[in-house]
Amino acid sequence: MNFISGPNTVAQAVSLPAGASISHSQLLGAGSDQITQIISLLSYVFFIVLIFYGQRIQMYVMIREVENSLHKLKHIKEEGRKTTIEAIKEIGKPTVDPTPRVDRFLEYFTIGPQGMDPAGIVYKLDHILDVRDERLKEEVKLMAPLSDEVQINNLENTLEAAMALNFIYKVVRHYYIQGKKTLSLYVIMQLQMILPMVMKEADAYSSALKAFAYGQPIGDGVGPLVVGKLMHGYEVRKLPKDCVMATVPIEGRVGIIVKAEGPGGNVGKPGDAVEAVIEENQGKIACLIMIDAGLKLEGELVGEVSEGIGAAIGGPGVDAYKIEEKLTKYKIPNYAIIVKEDIGDAVSPMRKEIHDATDKVIERIKSIIVERTKEGDKVVIVGVGNSIGVGQ
Amino acid sequence: MRMNNMTQNQTQAAPASKKISTYLALIVMIVMALAVVALLIAAYTYVNAATAEDQITAAAFGVIGAVALAMSVFTLFQSRRQVEQMKIDAPKVITTIECQNKGCNQKTVREFQRGDYVYKEIDVPCTKCGGKQMITGIFKEIKEKEKTYNV
Numbered sequence: 001m002n003f004i005s006g007p008n009t010v011a012q013a014v015s016l017p018a019g020a021s022i023s024h025s026q027l028l029g030a031g032s033d034q035i036t037q038i039i040s041l042l043s044y045v046f047f048i049v050l051i052f053y054g055q056r057i058q059m060y061v062m063i064r065e066v067e068n069s070l071h072k073l074k075h076i077k078e079e080g081r082k083t084t085i086e087a088i089k090e091i092g093k094p095t096v097d098p099t100p101r102v103d104r105f106l107e108y109f110t111i112g113p114q115g116m117d118p119a120g121i122v123y124k125l126d127h128i129l130d131v132r133d134e135r136l137k138e139e140v141k142l143m144a145p146l147s148d149e150v151q152i153n154n155l156e157n158t159l160e161a162a163m164a165l166n167f168i169y170k171v172v173r174h175y176y177i178q179g180k181k182t183l184s185l186y187v188i189m190q191l192q193m194i195l196p197m198v199m200k201e202a203d204a205y206s207s208a209l210k211a212f213a214y215g216q217p218i219g220d221g222v223g224p225l226v227v228g229k230l231m232h233g234y235e236v237r238k239l240p241k242d243c244v245m246a247t248v249p250i251e252g253r254v255g256i257i258v259k260a261e262g263p264g265g266n267v268g269k270p271g272d273a274v275e276a277v278i279e280e281n282q283g284k285i286a287c288l289i290m291i292d293a294g295l296k297l298e299g300e301l302v303g304e305v306s307e308g309i310g311a312a313i314g315g316p317g318v319d320a321y322k323i324e325e326k327l328t329k330y331k332i333p334n335y336a337i338i339v340k341e342d343i344g345d346a347v348s349p350m351r352k353e354i355h356d357a358t359d360k361v362i363e364r365i366k367s368i369i370v371e372r373t374k375e376g377d378k379v380v381i382v383g384v385g386n387s388i389g390v391g392q
Numbered sequence: 393m394r395m396n397n398m399t400q401n402q403t404q405a406a407p408a409s410k411k412i413s414t415y416l417a418l419i420v421m422i423v424m425a426l427a428v429v430a431l432l433i434a435a436y437t438y439v440n441a442a443t444a445e446d447q448i449t450a451a452a453f454g455v456i457g458a459v460a461l462a463m464s465v466f467t468l469f470q471s472r473r474q475v476e477q478m479k480i481d482a483p484k485v486i487t488t489i490e491c492q493n494k495g496c497n498q499k500t501v502r503e504f505q506r507g508d509y510v511y512k513e514i515d516v517p518c519t520k521c522g523g524k525q526m527i528t529g530i531f532k533e534i535k536e537k538e539k540t541y542n543v
Contacts, residue, residue: 391510392511
């Protein structure tokens with residue numbers, strides 16, 4: 001910006017001889033010269049500071065970012081704890097305050113089996129998971145004595161989501177403090193890099209808490225929702241463990257429909273259920289069709305239906321192992337249909353897009369049955385996932 | 393009645409426990425005040441400028457004031473956004489109820505109530521034909537469109 005109006009050059013203004021000129025600093029006196037000097041000095045100081053302390057400044061910026069996320073995580077964790085306690089008080093009508101028991105429970109841990117000699121590790125893990133599940137249910141019964149079976153399952157799921165949030169918060173806090181203590185850029189950097197994914201998961205569990213506390217179907221329940229539609233109105237009987245089945249005529253075949261018992265929050269043990277069904281029928285099963293929620297990649301649409309082969313079941317792998325064992329023994333082909341969603345959709349209240357995918361999945365099931373089996377064949381159809389808010 | 397209360401509770405957003413830190417707010421306020429003072433000095437110096445030097449001083453004060461004001465407003469905005477992000481909103485979940493009589497096609501949509509589950513046969517008969525009704529869906533609708541990338 002030119003603050004001096006009038007002739008363009010000083011030489012023109014004062015009619016100096018051609019070639020002679022006066023600098024602005026000379027004309028404006030010492031004031032602007034001093035400002036220029038201060039600015040250049042500040043620039044030098046700035047560069048020197050950046051050279052020696054650049055990495056440290058970068059680290060402090062990262063620490064600040066992690067700190068903000070940690071505050072949010074703490075808030076989410078506290079909200080989770082509060083929601084769980086409120087739900088227990090409202091549903092279970094306990095005579096004593098459940099807060100200390102909930103707090104103790106949030107710190108609960110499970111030690112996995114020793115893997116030095118991996119032979120038989122699946123059944124060891126299965127046993128540990130059974131013990132954990134029983135213990136959780138017993139604790140919930142003690143915390144909420146007036147709750148029924150469905151509510152116990154829902155509260156158990158709520159507690160598990162609160163435990164997950166507590167664990168995420170503690171791990172992030174651990175690395176944050178460790179990074180601050182050691183002032184190690186690499187500890188902080190690793191934490192800062194994975195933080196968006198961690199926060200996404202924490203947000204998902206936070207939504208899950210509400211869904212579990214109110215007994216709303218979640219995205220992961222799309223499998224039970226689909227097979228629930230097929231088996232509704234038919235006689236239902238129980239299967240091991242926490243699963244139900246119904247025999248349904250479908251496209252001229254006999255459909256044996258299996259799902260976790262609802263409407264309580266429950267994934268059951270589809271591995272045991274499928275084993276039982278196959279053994280009951282002496283392995284005379286034309287095919288097994290599994291329906292589950294599948295994690296979508298970024299760019300894919302929520303509720304997109306995809307088809308493949310293999311055991312479509314997540315978790316620690318025990319159920320997948322048991323199913324694969326039986327299928328291999330009797331040479332039964334296994335087809336899988338998944339409904340795509342991300343981790344947030346999987347544990348939060350079911351989205352309309354996922355709900356709307358059920359009819360498309362049923363069409364796919366029918367086309368597999370028609371194309372891959374003969375009339376009169378027996379077909380096992382398993383809806384894998386959490387049956388919260390989904391009956392049969 | 394109890395169910396209605398629960399539904400109301402469920403749809404309320406959880407209040408954010410964290411406000412903007414008073415320490416940060418104080419610093420921002422001081423910087424803002426200094427920025428305003430710098431801008432006033434700049435204006436005063438520019439209006440009463442007798443020499444070009446005064447004009448440069450006015451410009452320097454003006455730039456410093458404007459930058460400081462912009463930065464403090466930005467910091468305040470960022471902090472507010474962080475506080476907004478702290479809020480955990482419970483999404484609105486709806487229940488769809490359909491008449492079981494073939495040919496009736498009566499469909500009702502209402503807010504989710506505790507105790508609802510999919511495939512639950514409800515006691516209230518269909519208002520159109522008096523037939524049995526069943527809950528056929530419980531889901532949330534997300535209004536905002538996801539950001540798409542043309543790749």
